[in-house]
Amino acid sequence: MSQALNPAALMDNADTHSGVSNAKLGVWLFLASEIMLFATLFTSYIVLRMGSTSWPWGWDVLNVPLATLNTVILITSSVTIVMAYAKAYDKDKSGFQRWMAATILLSFGFLVVKAFEYGAEFKLGIGPHTSIFYAIYFTMTGLHGIHILGGIALNGGLLYMSSVDEHWKNPLFLGRVEGAGLYWHFVDIVWIFLFPALYLL
């Protein structure tokens, strides 16, 4: 290690004992805890489903085409956030802003589609209290939705920061974009598991 030990200096500097900057290591550890959070919910899903005498098939009770659309939207947004990172790496401000805006729009799109799904279910009087299936469905998709909102806030913050030239001079900025990207991919991956578990299987 060549540079001084300083929280501010090591934030974005990968010249550490682990070879990863503090910020990136922190994001990965945070994601580890998030994995445990969702893994617990998936475990509960399995346990509750195994213990149930009957379990509805997603095709019968949920809107699979809309959820498929949402899957496509989220995967696309994962591509756009990588593009945003690539543009940020090249210090291409307008390019970054375009791809980041696209990511945020797609995330809103996901939430709108989800709102239509929820709306249709609420109209039929279906809620988390209806059955154990709907309980786990609303809880897991709801928690995932909150994570999407968190991602929108994060990405929106970065989009706002990118309009200030000062931030482009700070090496931390690129690290933040990368961290947001890691988080967004995680949210995406959770959905990749949620979609088959709730809708298809």
Place this chain on the structure above:
Amino acid sequence: MSQDPHGHAHHPELTFWEKYVFSVDHKVIGLQYLITSFFFLLIGFGLMMLMRWQLAFPGRAIPLIGHMFSADLAPNGVMSGEFYNALGAMHGTIMVFLGIVPLGVGAYGNYVLPLQIGAPDMAFPRMNMMSYWLYLPGGILMLSSFLMPGGAAQSGWTSYPPLSIINPGQTMWLLSMVVLITSSLLGAINFLVTTINMRAPGMSLWRMPVFCWAQFVTAVLLLLAFPPLEAASILQLMDRVFHTSFYMPKDLVILGQAYAGSGGGQPLLWQHLFWFLAHPEVYVLVLPPMGIVAEIIANNTRKPLHGYKTLVLSMVAIGVMSFMVWAHHMFISGMSASLGNFFLVTTMIISVPSVAILTCLIFSLKGGSIRYNVPMLFALAFLPLFGIGGLTGLPLGLTVTDIYLHDTYYVIGHFHFVVVTGSIIALLGGVYHWFPKWYGRKMNDRLGYIHFWGTTISMCAIFMPMLFMGMAGAQRRLYDPTAQLHNLPVQSWNIVSTYAAYALALFQLPFIYNFFHSMWFGEKTVENPWKATTLEWACPSPPPHGNFEKTPKVHRGPYEYSVVGRKTDYWMQTDAS
């Protein structure tokens, strides 16, 4: 922040608020945690003293303060059953989640860990501040549930459904748990990144003091074990607020009425998820104290710890194994015998590294010229008393004996021997050990001896009777122990236990006085009053913001005491030669 070539931030004059309240300095945050968690420990202890009155003298009005409670809590000064249950639930919750964990991790970890690895601060100073400022409101939220209609949570610190779903007060408990868990997670990430990335040059992993290793393993446990409880709490919150039935079975009848929810859930799911957190949590409660004891013992025997690597590897082994033993808390839940056998075996396996740690610490005493100062007395008391706690756990890990003992006072006795005469004794010793570093002054020895002997003896007198009562079959969680005829022969032990608890309270007074008096008027001390080797003693007492004048360089392992051929009997990690 501007930086000089050494990477040290120059700090402008800080206002009172920046310096003492919303500080980003790990040392100030550590002391904030210290004071706050001791305050919560006192509150939790106070709740327990109320319960102890009811247990010793059921049906008699609580003296002095009984009439100050409202009529639904304590009609005519006599504690009601609901109030007793709320006190029990809150005592456990406060002691574990607001007292010992924040004390062992938030206070000691925050203050000592960065110093011992030679870092100027934690990796994320602002996040560190946020951890504390989530912990405090979370704690206040938890306490304020006593003021809510229906009172505080009444379902024990374990919050087993279906009871926890239908009892009042539980929603506040769950909300504050989510806040506290978030605080804990932020802290755990911070500790891990700090330990991995912020070590001074030369501070390889195998040169880290045992205390740092203990904090490191603890942080891993917190990071991976708390999210499952968070998820489980979310499910329970859904059950209470949105009337789902995650934990509610079909056709449940409550007080003659069918439960209105859809049913189809599983009460046992909560138990699994809860203990998946709460068993690693037990090690979160004991690992930092073990680290403290190791530091004190090495320093006061003036010789290297016996089996440093064994100690560290045992701690890592405990960390890994602690995720595989959770269901030994659930032997009587009706699990299949083969599943019970699996958890029986893993439980017996995890006791091996625990015994290894204790053995190493005891062997460390052999041949040492021991300094019997106050912190050392606490560390020495830890060894046999924690040993009792550990050994009384074995019959609970064996399915056959557990079926008899599980719902008795034996479990309470065992658990408290581990956590009170183990963890708290070590955490108190740590105060005496590091106080000179914190405030640049020493605590008074005479008051320390009074505190030590009074505390240790009264603690044993509280918990030893519980083991006897438990073996006689006295059930735990009973509001009125005399309701069961077979408890009557051992009821006098309850009275012993209660008076011992009040004695314990009295013996904390010299400590509290000593702490605050020494803070301002204690005997002034030097950088390294204990002649210790580790890095926290290589900077001024108290260390300034940024800790070390220049980044320290580490040349050797942490416990180079009494090295042959040297003039002094200690060789600091920073000494070049």
